[in-house]
Amino acid sequence: MQYRHDDHTAWSGLIDRESAGAALPIGEAVGEPARRGELTIGVVGCGYWGSKHVRVLPSVEGVGRVVAIDHNQRILDALSERYSCFGYSRSLPEVLDILDAVVVATPPRTHAMVAAAALEAGCHVLVEKPLATSVTEAEELVKLADRRGLVLMSGHTFEYNPAVWKLRDLIQQGELGQIFHVNTARLNLGLYQGDVNVLWDLAPHDVSILNYVLDARPSSVSAWAGTHAHRQVEDVAYLRLHFDELGLVAQVHVSWLDPCKVRRVTVLGSRKMAIYDDLAEDERIKVFDKGVAVDSVHHGAGSAESDDVGSRPAAYRQGGIECPYIDFEEPLAIENRSFVQSIRRDVEPPSGGRSGLAVVQILAAAERSMATGRLVDIDYTPLVDGPLLDGPGRPTTVGTAAARDTASSERRP
Ligand SMILES: NC(=O)c1ccc[n+]([C@@H]2O[C@H](COP(=O)([O-])OP(=O)(O)OC[C@H]3O[C@@H](n4cnc5c(N)ncnc54)[C@H](O)[C@@H]3O)[C@@H](O)[C@H]2O)c1
Numbered sequence: 001m002q003y004r005h006d007d008h009t010a011w012s013g014l015i016d017r018e019s020a021g022a023a024l025p026i027g028e029a030v031g032e033p034a035r036r037g038e039l040t041i042g043v044v045g046c047g048y049w050g051s052k053h054v055r056v057l058p059s060v061e062g063v064g065r066v067v068a069i070d071h072n073q074r075i076l077d078a079l080s081e082r083y084s085c086f087g088y089s090r091s092l093p094e095v096l097d098i099l100d101a102v103v104v105a106t107p108p109r110t111h112a113m114v115a116a117a118a119l120e121a122g123c124h125v126l127v128e129k130p131l132a133t134s135v136t137e138a139e140e141l142v143k144l145a146d147r148r149g150l151v152l153m154s155g156h157t158f159e160y161n162p163a164v165w166k167l168r169d170l171i172q173q174g175e176l177g178q179i180f181h182v183n184t185a186r187l188n189l190g191l192y193q194g195d196v197n198v199l200w201d202l203a204p205h206d207v208s209i210l211n212y213v214l215d216a217r218p219s220s221v222s223a224w225a226g227t228h229a230h231r232q233v234e235d236v237a238y239l240r241l242h243f244d245e246l247g248l249v250a251q252v253h254v255s256w257l258d259p260c261k262v263r264r265v266t267v268l269g270s271r272k273m274a275i276y277d278d279l280a281e282d283e284r285i286k287v288f289d290k291g292v293a294v295d296s297v298h299h300g301a302g303s304a305e306s307d308d309v310g311s312r313p314a315a316y317r318q319g320g321i322e323c324p325y326i327d328f329e330e331p332l333a334i335e336n337r338s339f340v341q342s343i344r345r346d347v348e349p350p351s352g353g354r355s356g357l358a359v360v361q362i363l364a365a366a367e368r369s370m371a372t373g374r375l376v377d378i379d380y381t382p383l384v385d386g387p388l389l390d391g392p393g394r395p396t397t398v399g400t401a402a403a404r405d406t407a408s409s410e411r412r413p
Helices: 052-059 074-081 092-098 108-118 134-147 162-172 196-213 331-345 353-372
Strands: 037-043 061-069 087-089 101-104 124-128 152-155 180-189 219-226 235-245 248-255 257-269 271-278 285-292 316-322 375-378
Touching: 037 052, 037 108, 052 061, 052 074, 052 101, 052 331, 061 074, 061 092, 087 092, 092 108, 092 124, 101 108, 101 162, 108 124, 108 134, 124 134, 124 162, 124 219, 124 271, 124 331, 134 353, 152 353, 162 196, 162 235, 162 271, 162 285, 196 219, 196 235, 196 257, 196 353, 219 316, 219 353, 235 353, 271 316, 353 375
Parallel strands: 037 061, 037 101, 061 087, 101 124, 124 152, 180 248
Antiparallel strands: 180 257, 219 235, 219 375, 235 248, 257 271, 271 285, 285 316
């Protein structure tokens, strides 16, 4: 892949100052021209989350200029007071010509449209979670990026979180023993989103965390969701994800309707148990040397088949609790660095388009289960025209035109 904008003198004046609004001090905000080889990155959608990208990107090595793009003039005005962006615009099409890459942080239902426009214009794209809100759209983005030889990355921020890396190490290195069960809780009072339900808003995080720490993808899902404060939009949801190849079931609980803010992943292993609490700043990971003497239940005196199957565990192990040191760095900074490195090295990012597609396939299957009350198999037929690897060294198991939302088969739980 080549950077498209070698002529770094041609940019000035390309930003439409009129469309950015008269009140905005565009001229003063314009920074230094980028050095040769440095990227000009546009952030489309500079609300709550996009403004964080605008804050982080300028300090990422390899980024020369950041352009903030939002329909909302007040947002651009506020940003211009806080950050020294290269430029501002109210419309992506007006500035596409000067961009090498685009971060899409608009509301979820607009992701596919905005990302496709950027890819069509030859820009590398990082799309916030979820990659898209339908399997068909997500597949189209992956195929478009493949055809154009461009980087497509999903903003699965937790895959760039050092605490999640630690949890993955604990699981993958066998520290916790055999994994019996994982459950996650992402709860709070709000924020009700305008264009998606709680499943598409919050569950992408937990599904991507589970896929990542277990290094596997679920085969089937059953889900339930309820509408409460809002009559039509689901605000509480539970997912049961069946990781058949691992012989375990993980549960995800997401809610906009809870009195307490909770961001927690609990892993129950045969040797130890671990909790990742994203709100516990200094002790995000806790490892509990706790367990039950399951042998006495399943393999003890009379074995699992014995008369004794109903007996309770004979012993509980109540060991210590460890909080491993985590060299924490803001995950969004790591994610953005990874995006830029993937572009410069011409490699698939860790959370590439295919891992975003897999998350969308799982959520679409969960939504189908919510509607039918059935267990839904998730179809991961490989994309026919895609590369064989999804992320470093990991065989891809996802995607293809056949794997539409409707293609997942259903069965009774
Ligand atoms: N990775 C994470 O941890 C994380 C956290 C929060 C939100 N998000 C994601 O970030 C995205 C944005 O969420 P938010 O909470 O910041 O929403 P938000 O409503 O605060 O911001 C969205 C912004 O996009 C702008 N916008 C919409 N369509 C546009 C278009 N076509 N062109 C230009 N601007 C446009 C709106 O004016 C608004 O300012 C969502 O996809 C959400 O899922 C990710």
